[in-house]
Amino acid sequence: MALKELRTELRKNIRGYGMYIALFVIFVIFTITTDGIFISSRNISNLMNQTGYIAVIAIGMTLIIVIRHIDLSVGFLSGFLGAIAAIAMTFWNLPVYVVIPMVLVLGFIAGLITAYPVAKLGIPAFVASLAGWLIYRGALLMATLKTGTIVIPNKAFNAIGNGYIPDIFASDKFLPKTHKLTLLLGLITIIWLILSSVKARKSKQSYNFEILPLDLFIGKQIFVSVLIGIVTWILAGYNGLSWTFAIVLLVVAIYNFVTKKTVIGRHIYAVGGNPEAAELSGVNVEKVTFIVFGSMGMLAGLAGILYASRLQSATTTAGTLLELDGIAAAFIGGVSVAGGVGSVVGSLLGAIVYTSLTSGMNLMGIDISSQYIVRGAVLLGAVIFDVAARKLGD
Amino acid sequence: MKSKKILEMKSITKTFPGVKALDNVTFSVTEGEIHCLVGENGAGKSTLMKVLSGVYPFGEYEGDILFSEEIQKFRGIRDSEKTGIAIIYQELALIPELTVYENIFLGHEIQKNGVLNWNETIKQAGEILIKVGLDINPETKVKELGVGKQQLIEIAKALSRDVKLLILDEPTAALNEDDCDNLLQLLKDLQSQGVTSIMITHKLKEVIRIADMVTVLRDGQTICTLNAGKGEVSENILIKNMVGREINNIYPSRKHEISNEIVLEVKNWTAHNKQYGHNILNNIALNVKKGEIIGIAGLMGAGRTEFARSLFGNPDHYVITGNLYIDGKEKLFKHPETAIEAGLAYVSEDRKKNGLILIQDIKQNITIANLNKIRKKIIIDDNAEIVTAEKYRNALSIKTPSIEQKLNKLSGGNQQKVSLAKWLFVNPEILILDEPTRGIDVGAKYEIYTIMNELVTQGMSIIMISSELPEILGMSDRVYVMSEGQITGEMPTNEATQEKIMHLATN
Numbered sequence A: 001m002a003l004k005e006l007r008t009e010l011r012k013n014i015r016g017y018g019m020y021i022a023l024f025v026i027f028v029i030f031t032i033t034t035d036g037i038f039i040s041s042r043n044i045s046n047l048m049n050q051t052g053y054i055a056v057i058a059i060g061m062t063l064i065i066v067i068r069h070i071d072l073s074v075g076f077l078s079g080f081l082g083a084i085a086a087i088a089m090t091f092w093n094l095p096v097y098v099v100i101p102m103v104l105v106l107g108f109i110a111g112l113i114t115a116y117p118v119a120k121l122g123i124p125a126f127v128a129s130l131a132g133w134l135i136y137r138g139a140l141l142m143a144t145l146k147t148g149t150i151v152i153p154n155k156a157f158n159a160i161g162n163g164y165i166p167d168i169f170a171s172d173k174f175l176p177k178t179h180k181l182t183l184l185l186g187l188i189t190i191i192w193l194i195l196s197s198v199k200a201r202k203s204k205q206s207y208n209f210e211i212l213p214l215d216l217f218i219g220k221q222i223f224v225s226v227l228i229g230i231v232t233w234i235l236a237g238y239n240g241l242s243w244t245f246a247i248v249l250l251v252v253a254i255y256n257f258v259t260k261k262t263v264i265g266r267h268i269y270a271v272g273g274n275p276e277a278a279e280l281s282g283v284n285v286e287k288v289t290f291i292v293f294g295s296m297g298m299l300a301g302l303a304g305i306l307y308a309s310r311l312q313s314a315t316t317t318a319g320t321l322l323e324l325d326g327i328a329a330a331f332i333g334g335v336s337v338a339g340g341v342g343s344v345v346g347s348l349l350g351a352i353v354y355t356s357l358t359s360g361m362n363l364m365g366i367d368i369s370s371q372y373i374v375r376g377a378v379l380l381g382a383v384i385f386d387v388a389a390r391k392l393g394d
Numbered sequence B: 001m002k003s004k005k006i007l008e009m010k011s012i013t014k015t016f017p018g019v020k021a022l023d024n025v026t027f028s029v030t031e032g033e034i035h036c037l038v039g040e041n042g043a044g045k046s047t048l049m050k051v052l053s054g055v056y057p058f059g060e061y062e063g064d065i066l067f068s069e070e071i072q073k074f075r076g077i078r079d080s081e082k083t084g085i086a087i088i089y090q091e092l093a094l095i096p097e098l099t100v101y102e103n104i105f106l107g108h109e110i111q112k113n114g115v116l117n118w119n120e121t122i123k124q125a126g127e128i129l130i131k132v133g134l135d136i137n138p139e140t141k142v143k144e145l146g147v148g149k150q151q152l153i154e155i156a157k158a159l160s161r162d163v164k165l166l167i168l169d170e171p172t173a174a175l176n177e178d179d180c181d182n183l184l185q186l187l188k189d190l191q192s193q194g195v196t197s198i199m200i201t202h203k204l205k206e207v208i209r210i211a212d213m214v215t216v217l218r219d220g221q222t223i224c225t226l227n228a229g230k231g232e233v234s235e236n237i238l239i240k241n242m243v244g245r246e247i248n249n250i251y252p253s254r255k256h257e258i259s260n261e262i263v264l265e266v267k268n269w270t271a272h273n274k275q276y277g278h279n280i281l282n283n284i285a286l287n288v289k290k291g292e293i294i295g296i297a298g299l300m301g302a303g304r305t306e307f308a309r310s311l312f313g314n315p316d317h318y319v320i321t322g323n324l325y326i327d328g329k330e331k332l333f334k335h336p337e338t339a340i341e342a343g344l345a346y347v348s349e350d351r352k353k354n355g356l357i358l359i360q361d362i363k364q365n366i367t368i369a370n371l372n373k374i375r376k377k378i379i380i381d382d383n384a385e386i387v388t389a390e391k392y393r394n395a396l397s398i399k400t401p402s403i404e405q406k407l408n409k410l411s412g413g414n415q416q417k418v419s420l421a422k423w424l425f426v427n428p429e430i431l432i433l434d435e436p437t438r439g440i441d442v443g444a445k446y447e448i449y450t451i452m453n454e455l456v457t458q459g460m461s462i463i464m465i466s467s468e469l470p471e472i473l474g475m476s477d478r479v480y481v482m483s484e485g486q487i488t489g490e491m492p493t494n495e496a497t498q499e500k501i502m503h504l505a506t507n
């Protein structure tokens, strides 16, 4: 009986679970083909860091695509903003705590500027942001013209892309060589998730609303807990949670909350589902468009920071094609071209799938030309699966 | 004439997750007749026709389809079209950006050696247009035509193929009386040329006027097939079979308690369309009192919808001059958002295009215009949302397995109810209803009218735009008539007659 319910539940949410299954399969394949190197703490830790800036772009792009637009400008925008950060620290001697908010705000403003022709003049976002793509590319070249690559000397800034959260419980006796704070954070997350699901379930029960059968509910909690547990354990076995990944998780948590739980989140999906109906329902479509593009620009700033800090420098080519990587990750993560459908968590998983492919194939020594072909095939496969899954779910 | 069965559908069963839409349905049609298919919203009428036309292909349903006395196993619409079945869906399927002739011949273009022959196409399109009684240039773009004309173009499209069986799913729902007349007459003409038709409709008067046979569906089952020739078709018999009980008054009565307080007043209201350079609305003056239902009658294209939208935050960005007073205070709304805040609500006429978010579920659609009410601080309260949705599901008897059903899986009439529920939840002071009962069955209509009466008794005011004169006369306290962007008449309903209104609407 539980099996049957599991089947209908899986069928109903096949797209969501499909991502986890795909990720699992990819991990297993690479673990086998690389004799376990892929799943090593060190590699997973690196993988999460590489995912960082793509995931951040993919999350912003998800909302853009949900409201039926696209933003091609964000790759070079992030490169340009990374360069601004580098210049601000090396030449203007501004402290990190000023530079970072400044870059995020600049990104937000850049997003609003892209949004203006789209929201106010009805110019297709593809064209408006293509103009941005050219402009920011020029701006990046201009910013790095005199010096070429700008090396960033600031330790604190570089730690964002290369450092790990400190282990305040470091000890040689209890679990040496593992990062205790990371474990603790993982544990707290698991407990918090379980408690809040139980609370939501109880509340639904008190209204006599439909809920998952108990065995499935417990199964789901175990599945999620084990998953988080494993990732935490692997990360703790190397240097612990990196700053990059911590920031990405924070962004995911905030965006997930906003999109799922707040009025503005509902408005975003309503605009994506049917802009005219949304407008007549009192949703300010223009405002939503500005906010979504603004958030994208801000995240481009964040991606620029993550990237520059990881390379410890700003380069003339930073951010090249990053927008397309972000778009690909979002589509792998289940965003629909037609608008109105897509989730932040899905796009994070999409970004992880995307970088796992790179990482795994690098470890296997597959050359870059084949890598592109494989990534293309996976993108296509994901979208085909998406369409099929949606039909099945109907 | 020997009666030969052109179509027999035997023991058709079709299930969707959680819904048995058709349960062992039997349906047969004799060659040359006009056969009406009636039933409540969600009874399975559209689904039955989609099974017939191959939208749900062979294998996705149980049972047999015999067409021209042969078993058919359609894999898609193309297959059924080849055998001479043409279906016109509840939702129009024309491409607005294309011209009339392009739309008519879409999918079977006239070509010579792989090159399209536009001149021949235009000529033939012209001939077909005459057949359906449309006096327009075939080179007009479809988007420039009203719904009534678009509906006729759908038929022209069907006729451009060699059609034996024409299926129309609620073709008259969006039409006014004149256009309805044209369409029904057209069906009669086609009948005399040997075309068999199946028509789904909620307008029982039409059934009585046109049907040779009527089949009633209820909850996915065939209830009966009635023969008009034997005098088995009357409004009462139909209603009883459709709803399962008798309804004596179509329009519930209420105690009229209209105060003298004017809640909405419009003076010298003129709306200019910059794009086309002319006035859409001219010098409109109108007022609504607290607790009153006013009806706005008029023909398609009279500017009634445009007027409603110009009041409701002007999403079309017309240049507006004139004054709008809400509760005596002058207002100008730049966006529907502010109109809603000021106590207005507008149930749009075209639920698919700008009323609903079809890819979202019932509860999300019901709450979207009033999320603040189910918000705790900044978090949307899921439970409050479910409670709200369940409340309206019951109040309007929305037929669905769950309030988490996506709107695109609901029947047309049930979608309309959701659209209405959304605005009832806003609980406005002034409710503008644009064709509120379009596509709604008799039973549900009665429920909606009852709700309207309750609302005005509680002090709400309603502006009802309707193309159905009986509805205008049955529900409103006062009637305004519009024609070509102007108010051409105003009268208390007890002084109004259909003839008077029609006269004002056409002058």
Ligand SMILES: Nc1ncnc2c1ncn2[C@@H]1O[C@H](COP(=O)(O)OP(=O)(O)OP(=O)(O)O)[C@@H](O)[C@H]1O
Pocket (backbone or CB within 6 Å): A394, B016, B017, B019, B020, B021, B039, B040, B041, B042, B043, B044, B045, B046, B047, B048, B090, B399, B400, B408, B409, B410, B411, B412, B413, B414, B439
């Ligand atoms: N794609 C679908 N998925 C799930 N359920 C569906 C789908 N299409 C229709 N249904 C359900 O099947 C039932 C019959 O729907 P159908 O559209 O045939 O009704 P109808 O008789 O045409 O009603 P109306 O008069 O409102 O148009 C309804 O309960 C509807 O919710």
Ligand SMILES: [Mg+2]
Pocket (backbone or CB within 6 Å): B045, B046, B047, B090, B169, B411, B412, B413
């Ligand atoms: Mg229908």
